[in-house]
Amino acid sequence: MSTSQTSDLLNSLPASERDYLQDYLRQSAETMLAFSQHEACADMMAGIALTITSALEKDGKLLVAGNGGSAADAQHIAGEFTARLMYDRRPLAAIALTTDTSGLTAIGNDYGFDHVFSRQVLALGRKGDIFLGITTSGRSPNIVQALKAARAQNVTTVVFTGENCGELPDADFVLRVPSTWTPLIQQMHIAAAHIVCALVERALCPQTPDV
Structure with missing residues (x-):
């Protein structure tokens, strides 16, 4: 055209x-x-990448969760780790907690929607793992509950949120996108995820130049 x-x-x-x-x-x-x-955002992404790198080096894993568009982001992010982002390399351990419809509906039916992620974190999360919760508002009840569960399991906690996020449980890393508009916050979340994944990929699986 x-x-x-x-x-x-x-x-x-x-x-x-x-x-x-x-x-x-x-x-x-x-x-x-x-x-x-935004220097604070760059510092936060660097810290998140270093922490995930260290966890994966020690046989930890990344657990990711979100709602709606952020659920799709969770799956997108996990896929980049287990498949590849920039180049061919070994798979990296990451699980999206948004994909098991039987588990999600069983937990939602028996315990309520607020616990669809926290129950999975309690089941799967171990000391040395990372939980990444994505919530544009910072007020998603099921993400808040998952963060509490992660802390109880000694799982390192990361939050991707927006400028006016609500009161969150004490998270280890909070990336606040400088915007209050959900679509733009979501755009920056996936950009941040790509940056973090690329840094982890480069650290754990350095690309070997063609001879």
């Missing part, structure tokens, strides 16, 4: 929708720029 054809498609939108599209892209770019320049 030529540039002129693309321009015609954009111009075929009502003016208000063109403005919305362009404003969305502008806000997305501004949020990414703010995120990239």
Whole structure:
């Protein structure tokens, strides 16, 4: 498709929708720029990557959970670890707690939706593991309960959230995206996850140059 054809498609939108599209892209770019320049976020991602690297070196594993779009992010992140991100290497231990429909519905039915992740953390989490809870608001009850369960199991806790997150249990690492808009927070969460995974991958599985 030529540039002129693309321009015609954009111009075929009502003016208000063109403005919305362009404003969305502008806000997305501004949020990414703010995120990239936020020293506390960079420090937090470095700390998270170092901690996950250390855990995996000692046969620990990464447990990940979230709701809705963040549930998809949890699966995305676990997939990057167990498959690959930047290059071919050995699989790295990660489990998304959002995929077992029988387990999720059994726990939800018997104990309530607030415990769909915490019961799994109690079952699977061991000292030396990492739990990553993703909640754009910081107030997801099932993530809060999972964090409490992780602490009880001596599992290191990580939270990805937004600027105005609620009161969270004492987490070891909290990455706060500098935004209050859910779609942009989610975009930054997956960017952060890719950065963290890439750093872990590079540390544990250095790429061997072709001879």
